Amino acid sequence: MTTTTNAAAFAAAQQVIPGGVDSPVRAFGSVGGTPRFMASARGAYLTDVEGAEYVDLVCSWGPMLLGHNDPRVVEAVHAAVDRGLSFGTSVEGETELARLIASRVPVERVRFVSTGTEATMTALRLARGVTGRNLIVKFAGCYHGHSDGLLAAAGSGVATQALPGSAGVTEAAASETIVVDYNDRAALGAVFAEKGERIAAVITEAVPCNMGVVEPAEGYNAFLREITRRHGALLIWDEVLTGFRATATGGWGLSGQPEGWTPDIWCFGKVIGGGMPAAALAGSEEIMNHLAPLGPVYQAGTLSGNPVAMAAGIATLGDADESVYAAVQRASDALREGVVSAFDAAGLDHSIQRAGTLFSVAFGTSERGVHDYADAQGQEVFRYAPFFQSMLEQGVYLPPSVFEAWFVSAAHDDAAIGRVLDALPAAARAAAAATPQG
Numbered sequence: 001m002t003t004t005t006n007a008a009a010f011a012a013a014q015q016v017i018p019g020g021v022d023s024p025v026r027a028f029g030s031v032g033g034t035p036r037f038m039a040s041a042r043g044a045y046l047t048d049v050e051g052a053e054y055v056d057l058v059c060s061w062g063p064m065l066l067g068h069n070d071p072r073v074v075e076a077v078h079a080a081v082d083r084g085l086s087f088g089t090s091v092e093g094e095t096e097l098a099r100l101i102a103s104r105v106p107v108e109r110v111r112f113v114s115t116g117t118e119a120t121m122t123a124l125r126l127a128r129g130v131t132g133r134n135l136i137v138k139f140a141g142c143y144h145g146h147s148d149g150l151l152a153a154a155g156s157g158v159a160t161q162a163l164p165g166s167a168g169v170t171e172a173a174a175s176e177t178i179v180v181d182y183n184d185r186a187a188l189g190a191v192f193a194e195k196g197e198r199i200a201a202v203i204t205e206a207v208p209c210n211m212g213v214v215e216p217a218e219g220y221n222a223f224l225r226e227i228t229r230r231h232g233a234l235l236i237w238d239e240v241l242t243g244f245r246a247t248a249t250g251g252w253g254l255s256g257q258p259e260g261w262t263p264d265i266w267c268f269g270k271v272i273g274g275g276m277p278a279a280a281l282a283g284s285e286e287i288m289n290h291l292a293p294l295g296p297v298y299q300a301g302t303l304s305g306n307p308v309a310m311a312a313g314i315a316t317l318g319d320a321d322e323s324v325y326a327a328v329q330r331a332s333d334a335l336r337e338g339v340v341s342a343f344d345a346a347g348l349d350h351s352i353q354r355a356g357t358l359f360s361v362a363f364g365t366s367e368r369g370v371h372d373y374a375d376a377q378g379q380e381v382f383r384y385a386p387f388f389q390s391m392l393e394q395g396v397y398l399p400p401s402v403f404e405a406w407f408v409s410a411a412h413d414d415a416a417i418g419r420v421l422d423a424l425p426a427a428a429r430a431a432a433a434a435t436p437q438g
């Protein structure tokens with residue numbers, strides 16, 4: 001099959017795939033225009049089916065920490081492919097990747113799955129199995145994959161019993177999830193005061209990055225640790241996005257590590273697969289041994305710990321040394337500073353939220369900043385589409401939604417960042433000129 005334009009590729013896809021995409025954000029629904037069909041990638045750049053090149057600020061939503069097609073990762077994957085794609089047995093790579101993870105964060109046991117969704121879904125089951133309780137608390141605006149109980153979302157407001165966040169999710173599933181505003185200690189305190197002995201776990205992103213980046217207030221994560229422990233509930237720490245990307249020790253490196261505490265169940269994905277499908281849940285021996293075959297909490301996966309995925313993860317994590325994180329941080333800082341000066345020059349009101357190497361922009365929020373989902377939703381969303389389209393036309397591929405972090409890699413050198421900086425002024429002017437009607 002040969003397709004020569006993005007439009008033709010998208011039209012063909014829509015004939016056989018719902019909406020033409022396998023993950024909704026790829027459809028460009030909130031930014032308009034034609035989704036780009038990528039043909040190849042190298043370093044900091046993506047190339048689409050028309051041969052157009054873009055500086056990539058998505059990095060496959062996080063995994064490509066070293067840059068696309070890093071030779072060390074490609075070589076490791078080729079070698080793994082030569083040995084066989086899948087055996088349906090254990091392979092030594094699983095032990096090696098588990099050890100790499102445990103060398104960075106204080107976990108004793110790691111169970112590999114294929115997607116972040118599976119990791120968080122299993123973490124909930126494990127927390128319920130360990131505690132014998134049913135209720136889960138999540139925060140509005142945090143994304144933990146698309147399993148039923150975690151899609152439940154509620155409007156803003158204090159603690160609300162969740163309504164199903166999607167057709168096809170039963171009220172029964174949604175009713176076991178309590179949604180609380182992020183950064184609101186009093187709301188969570190009230191939920192625990194009322195239902196504390198029925199709460200199996202609080203699940204949180206180490207740093208929320210799926211409503212744009214939202215920084216936890218000083219001491220907020222430590223508060224989550226303390227209140228869950230006091231009530232006999234577990235703290236599920238979702239590092240699927242931030243893990244080994246925000247810092248060398250993930251989002252934990254920004255709060256738990258300097259403050260000296262650890263969560264109960266960790267979830268990883270994205271970077272640990274290096275671009276292949278791999279994710280994991282992890283924790284202490286005591287908690288993790290509740291999983292089958294040792295314990296009564298069942299979980300399994302035909303392709304879990306796949307040897308090719310393990311090879312990509314080992315090569316990526318193994319090569320992500322201090323110099324890699326320094327390079328990613330440098331690129332992120334240069335980009336963020338360029339955004340600020342371009343936005344200021346265009347008179348564009350904004351705020352920037354940061355989490356280590358990750359950041360995101362929000363329009364019209366300079367006064368309040370963004371501290372929860374209501375703040376994120378209350379921003380001037382209409383400015384993003386013209387900003388995004390201007391950047392795209394100038395060869396920069398941003399996340400096709402304002403509610404996402406911007407991702408860079410160690411391959412984003414001065415030349416790549418320079419191309420983005422050159423594109424920013426015109427895009428900032430387009431955003432400044434935007435009106436709510438479009």
Ligand SMILES: *Cc1c(COP(=O)(O)O)cnc(C)c1O
Pocket residue numbers: 114115116117118120143144145146205210238239240241242269270279
């Ligand atoms: C991406 C993401 C997930 C889901 O991972 P998938 O591999 O897409 O299923 C879960 N939690 C967070 C915080 C994520 O960013």
